[in-house]
Amino acid sequence: MDKRYKVQVKDLHKSYGSNEVLKGINLNVKPNEVVCMIGPSGSGKSTFLRCINKLEEPNSGHVYVDGYDIADPQVDINKVRQNIGMVFQHFNLFPNMTVLQNITLAPVQLGKMSKEEAKKAAYHYLDLVGLREKADANPSKLSGGQQQRVAIARALAMKPDVMLFDEPTSALDPEMVGDVLEVMKNLAKQGMTMIVVTHEMGFAKQVADRVVFFHDGDIREQGTPEEVFDHPQHEDTKNFLDKVLNV
């Protein structure tokens, strides 16, 4: 494990039955770095992301977050997860709670903050995503874009130092996408370490420090946005970009 990296993935393998979905992935993410992951459907991007906070159990390999090996049974995975925020494609807000309760639940339950502190923090993050006035609303009363911004606020309330995003805008109506991406851009500007699976090539070009191209359970190519988008080296990368950029 290397202290310079926030997230370090070493030779990660994951199979579902005989279907090998991740074929030995290596990836290092430095503090404050924004990594965008692109690639065709089924190439293993989500699986990779979910291995980082152990929502999926890897078959072999190591994932270090903040120096803790999540594969190590001695490591309290719940502690590690508190430092990894995750945002899902389908938001997954808790429908039995208000927006505010969604955000304060984890900090209060895990003893990170008192109820009062958590409430204050919640309003702070709701300000950040521009939804203060929705604090007492039920999630089902919000638009998709608003729900996703609440989900981001919920993840931020745990004060994580890494944020994982799995296609956060692909379930949204086009006019909602901009607001969510705006929030993510601001986060990146403030120095959050982020790993983002996305089909928003514009966002990747503009915000990413590094673009990683996944293909068939492997990292086929990676580099700065200019390198990957403007001078792709690999045939698979070219094909993929042709398809997504020239629709």
Next chain:
Amino acid sequence: MQSNHWKKFITACIAVLGIVIGWQLVEPQQASADEPTYTFATNNTFEPFEIQDSKGGYSGKNPGIEIEILKKIAKHEHFKYELKPMSFNGDLQALESGQVDAVIAGMSVTDERKQKYDFSTPYYTDGVMMAVAKNSKITSMKQLKGKTVSAKSGTSAALFLKKNQKKYGYKIKYFDSSNTMWNDVKIGNTAATFDDGPVLQYGIKEGVPLKIVTKKPIDAQPVAVGFQKGKNLELQKKINDGIEWLNKTGQMKQIIDKYTKGNKTAKNSAADRTIMGLLKTNRAALLRGLWMTIELTIVGIIFAMIFGIILGVLGIMNNKLAKGVSSVLIYIFRGIPMIVLAFFIYMGLPNVLGHKVPLFLAGVLTLTFDEGAYIGAIVKGGFEAVDKGQWEAARSLGLPYGKALLQVIAPQGFKLMVPSLVNQFIITLKDTSILSAIGVMELTQTGTVIISQNMEGFKMWLIIGVIYIIIITLLTWLSNYVQKRMA
């Protein structure tokens, strides 16, 4: 639901659990002093041998021949006794399992039974008689070919019918109580019924519209107290000494005559037999039965919920052993008919435990396991129906499994379960009536007892049916109210 609601709910459950267990532990210990106490199984609808009062006890003026005999003997021989009224089959099972010390239930002494049980000195001679509806043209067994006849299961009448079935070519239908059986003849479902002579005579004297067509009792047999073979010899001796003393002093004849001759036991037949009148006369008994039904339902539901939630939570855990335990228990308890489970707990379990299981506890345990298994399946299904994304969101925030389950999954799952749970609660209420089989004096059993006294089957069952409908309606309203408040 918020976390403190949960805490309150769980605290309440534990409190109830404590109270019930405490009560159950204290209750059986109140027996006193140096006189030994024996337990007798008896028959709850077997006049003139046993006649329950409206509370299901035998403290009335005319508790029946055998009860009066037992009372006198106990006093004379210095022992105390406790009576367990059940169906005759239940009596025999209870004796075999050692749940009771003896059976005093108009039990006739047959050769077959002599091999299995010990008997006291007989105090009565009993024979089977055949009765038909008042307007029936049947007068002898030869006319029964192809017809349906009835007897109480396990009785000597049943043995007699079985033995002669080929000869006369009838079909046999078995019943658990005389009253239902007679009613079946009255309404024409069965052509003839075979029952103990004195029982029939007594019933007809009390107004049952049947007539006896046998001149002399068939298969006359002595009646005696039954014991487990070779056991309780001390009690056997006391009973025999007591019978001898009663015979010698002429008290035996007095008691028997009181019930079979003249009109001494006749209840006020001028009593009001309208539905309102029946309600008034039996108000206290019905209320007690109703209360027992409600008590069983509430306590049963609470424990079944606890058991069911445990089963449900085990069933969704990421642990093969937990999952296996859950599904095996659900499979077993859903598979066993509740009446079998009740018999097992009340009469089978004491053999393993070495001491008796109090009746109420047996009832609650039966409900807990049977209804709990169904609730377990509902809870498991409800939890599983919650979107997987909810688990992932909760866990990704760092919430441990238990907290994620309690705070996020369970409230959503319960909301999905509510309609099925309400349905199960109503079934639980109805299922309490099955516990009448082991003699719990709930509403149904109360009805059986009352009808055995007043023979008003139609009206009484109508009353009891309506009472059930009313409490089920109330329960449904209550559930809907809770459901609305949760939404």
